Amino acid sequence: MARKIIIDTDPGIDDAMAIFLALQSPEVEVIGLTTIYGNVYTSLATRNALHLLEVAGRTDIPVAEGSHVTITKGTKLRIASFVHGADGLGNQNFLPPSGKPIELSAAAFMIEQANQYPGEVTVVALGPLTNVALAIEEDPAFAEKIGQIVLLGGAFLVNGNVNPAAEANIFGDPEAADIVFTSGADVVAVGLNVTHQVVLTELDRAKLEQSNGKFAQYLSKILDVYFAYHQESYLMKGVYLHDPTAILAAIDPSLMTFMEGVVRVQTSGITRGLTILYNRQKRFGEYTEWTDKPTSKVAVTVDAPAVVKLVMDRLMES
Numbered sequence: 001m002a003r004k005i006i007i008d009t010d011p012g013i014d015d016a017m018a019i020f021l022a023l024q025s026p027e028v029e030v031i032g033l034t035t036i037y038g039n040v041y042t043s044l045a046t047r048n049a050l051h052l053l054e055v056a057g058r059t060d061i062p063v064a065e066g067s068h069v070t071i072t073k074g075t076k077l078r079i080a081s082f083v084h085g086a087d088g089l090g091n092q093n094f095l096p097p098s099g100k101p102i103e104l105s106a107a108a109f110m111i112e113q114a115n116q117y118p119g120e121v122t123v124v125a126l127g128p129l130t131n132v133a134l135a136i137e138e139d140p141a142f143a144e145k146i147g148q149i150v151l152l153g154g155a156f157l158v159n160g161n162v163n164p165a166a167e168a169n170i171f172g173d174p175e176a177a178d179i180v181f182t183s184g185a186d187v188v189a190v191g192l193n194v195t196h197q198v199v200l201t202e203l204d205r206a207k208l209e210q211s212n213g214k215f216a217q218y219l220s221k222i223l224d225v226y227f228a229y230h231q232e233s234y235l236m237k238g239v240y241l242h243d244p245t246a247i248l249a250a251i252d253p254s255l256m257t258f259m260e261g262v263v264r265v266q267t268s269g270i271t272r273g274l275t276i277l278y279n280r281q282k283r284f285g286e287y288t289e290w291t292d293k294p295t296s297k298v299a300v301t302v303d304a305p306a307v308v309k310l311v312m313d314r315l316m317e318s
């Protein structure tokens with residue numbers, strides 16, 4: 001039976017790829033999209049999530065709007081419009097969607113689904129972790145009832161993309177991320193150390209453009225802005241497949257290897273947003289902030305060619 005997934009998302013060009021990839025993957029059943037700020041503000045994320053489901057012909061899937069502020073009620077959000085365009089989807093002037101989000105908040109929807117299908121729902125979190133942390137705070141049993149939380153976030157032993165310390169999703173709400181990592185839920189983190197190995201090339205993009213696939217066609221257009229950003233910021237002629245890689249971690253973990261250990265998030269100072277995985281090589285004599293905390297699984301290697309091939313094949317099939 002297909003695994004139920006909720007995609008918590010801030011669409012976002014690579015989010016659009018990830019959502020389409022999930023819709024094309026028979027191993028999973030997308031039971032809802034929940035929205036969050038990050039690549040765009042939350043209201044626009046909701047609008048884009050509804051739009052993407054309309055493009056896909058999947059308006060049967062509910063969209064629940066998430067938090068507009070961080071878990072500490074912070075309103076100074078860092079929005080990555082320079083990565084995805086002002087509209088989050090490559091500045092294509094799409095018409096507004098006709099659908100509406102459901103009445104439940106993102107966190108309430110996650111809690112409802114976890115209660116309805118205990119142990120069977122995976123949340124794939126593609127943006128800052130505010131909604132997931134709210135679900136954990138609002139329902140003490142959520143961490144146990146949710147099947148798995150696969151999150152795109154962190155930079156384990158490599159530089160971040162907001163600054164040398166921090167990756168964008170964790171930096172967006174470090175307090176929320178620390179709540180998630182120490183919640184005791186089955187947490188799988190896919191960070192930049194892995195996603196920076198997964199690159200979609202110009203040639204791949206040309207293939208998407210030439211394909212008859214509906215999703216491939218749509219994506220080849222919105223990818224312009226994302227390519228321009230990578231060219232400017234990384235001097236590369238390709239784009240990182242962050243969010244699609246996280247979807248595939250939920251679908252087929254054998255594409256990656258993982259290290260298990262306690263992860264804590266730095267919440268202050270110049271390294272705010274830094275993710276530190278304790279690799280358990282030393283048994284510290286004294287108490288540390290990592291002592292006796294629940295562990296997470298952190299992706300450390302990836303079969304990048306296999307990931308890119310799966311993404312391409314499935315998007316071109318549409």
Ligand SMILES: O=c1[nH]cnc2c1ncn2[C@@H]1O[C@H](CO)[C@@H](O)[C@H]1O
Pocket residue numbers: 012013014015039080083126161162167168169242243
């Ligand atoms: O420089 C950046 N600042 C903010 N967000 C970024 C940047 N580069 C990529 N992303 C976005 O953040 C997630 C991965 O960290 C991805 O969703 C990616 O699209």
